[in-house]
Amino acid sequence: MTTQQRVAIVTGGSRGIGREVAQQLAADGFAVLVGYAGNKDAADEVVRDIEATGGSAVAARADVGDETEVAALFDLAEATYGGVDAVVHAAGRMLLAPVAELDLDELDALYRTNIRGTFAVGQQAARRLRTGGALVNFSSSVVGLAFPTYGAYAASKGAVEALTLVLARELRGRDVTVNVVAPGPTATDLFLDGKDEETVARLAAQPPLERLGTPRDIASVVSFLAGPGGHWVNGQVLRANGGII
Structure with missing residues (x-):
């Protein structure tokens, strides 16, 4: 008997939750393709950290809203490691503004990453994940919490949840799971940026x-x-989310 190397693609893998996911999957025995949008140095650092602990990883740039670049990401994983067994789509953008003051051009950019990007990654995952594979998308608990100023972001993540549930049913017979993780307030640089200590303490409580x-x-x-x-x-x-909702 031979053991096939399990392979994971993690978009948004250079920082925050995506970075931690990439390192965790490497510890679980996956070879990891670390996808990033612009910060090559951070992605290369993740690769070095994984290799330092005996794992295997490679970094690759891709705009998740560009289906050609997403396809190239999967091509690289297959060429380097032979296939794909897990896809974790952690790439995303956040825009905070009251609905009445929202810049619709910024809304389009947000939706390009958060919605179109989820479709582009989901398409390739649906076509290429091996038997027994898994796709994990990311939403947010703010979909249910309905915090003011989160209208655009929550709407985009609501779309991610809807797509995920549909895709799970479309892949009937493939032995591939499709789920979405919706974190609550999480101590990342993106979350903490711009928040005073009082706000952070209130959310933590x-x-x-x-x-x-x-x-x-x-x-x-x-x-x-x-x-x-x-x-x-x-x-x-x-x-x-620790039971917040």
Whole structure:
């Protein structure tokens, strides 16, 4: 018997939750393709960290809203490692503004990444994931929390949830799972940027567990869904938020 190398693509893998996911999947035994949009140095650092612990990884730039670049990302994974077993789509953009003041050009850019990007990545995953594979998309618990100024972002993540549930059903017979993780407030640089200590403390106090989530918390959920232990979970939205809703 031979053991096939498991291979994962992680978009948005150069920072925040995506970075932690890439490192966690490498620790789980996956070879990892670290996708990034613009920060090559950060992506290369993730690759070095993975290789330093005995894992295998390669960094690749791709605009997830460009279907040609997304296809090239999958081509590289197949050429380098022979196939794809898990796709974690962590790339995304955030725009905060009251609906009445929203710049619709900025809305278009947000939707290009968060909605079109999810379709482009989902298309390739649906076509190329090997038997037993997993696609994990990212939403946000703000879809249910409905915080003011999050209208554009929450709407885009609501679309991600809808697409995920449909795709799970379209892949009937493929033995491929499709799920979405919806983190609550999580201590990443993106989340903490621009927030004063009082705001952070108030958000941290909301969950019954009385703290912010960490990238490691979210990566552990993704690890479960991408691994054999989570393969009976399919077509679900997992709200990883400490019980905030």
